[in-house]
Amino acid sequence: MGEGTGSEPTAAHDVALARAVERAQGGDETAFALAYRSVHPGLLGYLRGLVGEDAEDVASEAWLEIARDLGRFRGDGAGFRGWTATIARHRALDHLRRMRSRPRPALIEQDVLDLPAARDTAGEVLEALSTAQALALISGLPQDQAEAVLLRVVVGLDGPTAARVLGKRPGAVRSAAHRGLKRLAKELGA
Numbered sequence: 001m002g003e004g005t006g007s008e009p010t011a012a013h014d015v016a017l018a019r020a021v022e023r024a025q026g027g028d029e030t031a032f033a034l035a036y037r038s039v040h041p042g043l044l045g046y047l048r049g050l051v052g053e054d055a056e057d058v059a060s061e062a063w064l065e066i067a068r069d070l071g072r073f074r075g076d077g078a079g080f081r082g083w084t085a086t087i088a089r090h091r092a093l094d095h096l097r098r099m100r101s102r103p104r105p106a107l108i109e110q111d112v113l114d115l116p117a118a119r120d121t122a123g124e125v126l127e128a129l130s131t132a133q134a135l136a137l138i139s140g141l142p143q144d145q146a147e148a149v150l151l152r153v154v155v156g157l158d159g160p161t162a163a164r165v166l167g168k169r170p171g172a173v174r175s176a177a178h179r180g181l182k183r184l185a186k187e188l189g190a
Contacts, residue, residue, distance in 0.1 A: 013038070014077030021080050025071055032070070036063065039081055043088050045154040049146060050092040058095050062088040082161035085151060089165055137187050144172075145180030152177045 017038050023031035040059070047055035047062075065087050073083055141149065144166075151162040151173075162177075163170040 014081075017077030017080060018075075021070070021073065021077070025073070032067070035080070039084050042081070042155040043084055046085060046150045047088055047092055049150040049154070050089070051095055054095060054099075058091050059088065061095075062091045065091065078158065078161060081155060082157055082165060085155050085157060085161075085165045137184050140187075141180050141183060144176045145183065148173050148176035149180040149184070153181075 017035060020031040020034040020038070024035055040063075043062070044055055044059050047058050051058050062084070066084055069087075073080060075083065147166060148162065151157045151165060152159070155162075157165065159170045159174045159177075163173040166173055
């Protein structure tokens with residue numbers, strides 16, 4: 001899974017996101033709303049993979065923290081997506097600890113599956129999945145593979161950023177995502 005898969009935001013998208021974040025840090029509420037609309041769908045898909053139906057609640061907690069700490073963020077658009085994913089992951093893990101359950105892949109909303117994709121393994125796998133199939137297949141992946149696939153494909157993070165979110169080496173995340181996508185492709189007969 002290299003750079004430039006169709007589900008990853010473009011460089012122009014990241015530049016626009018970085019500008020919106022910078023303006024939001026200066027108090028521009030419209031810019032914050034733009035950053036939110038840009039990042040939230042992927043973040044929500046990632047959280048659904050971790051906490052299932054509680055994703056909306058966990059996302060709300062994460063966005064409260066993101067808004068509160070926005071002035072501390074330093075980085076570009078891709079960095080902002082990684083920073084928000086890290087915060088969301090921490091809130092999800094806190095939620096799971098409270099619920100005394102393990103993270104488990106869950107249903108990915110259809111609007112997340114409809115993200116544009118180039119002709120690559122990740123895009124082809126997502127295009128071929130219905131919501132029900134996504135639930136069945138992703139829930140069958142080991143947790144590390146499911147989370148790596150969600151971060152790389154749904155959130156659109158690059159390998160090093162996904163690795164920072166998960167607290168793992170980039171090679172381990174790249175390998176987990178590759179194994180997960182390969183397993184999904186095999187399940188689909190691709």
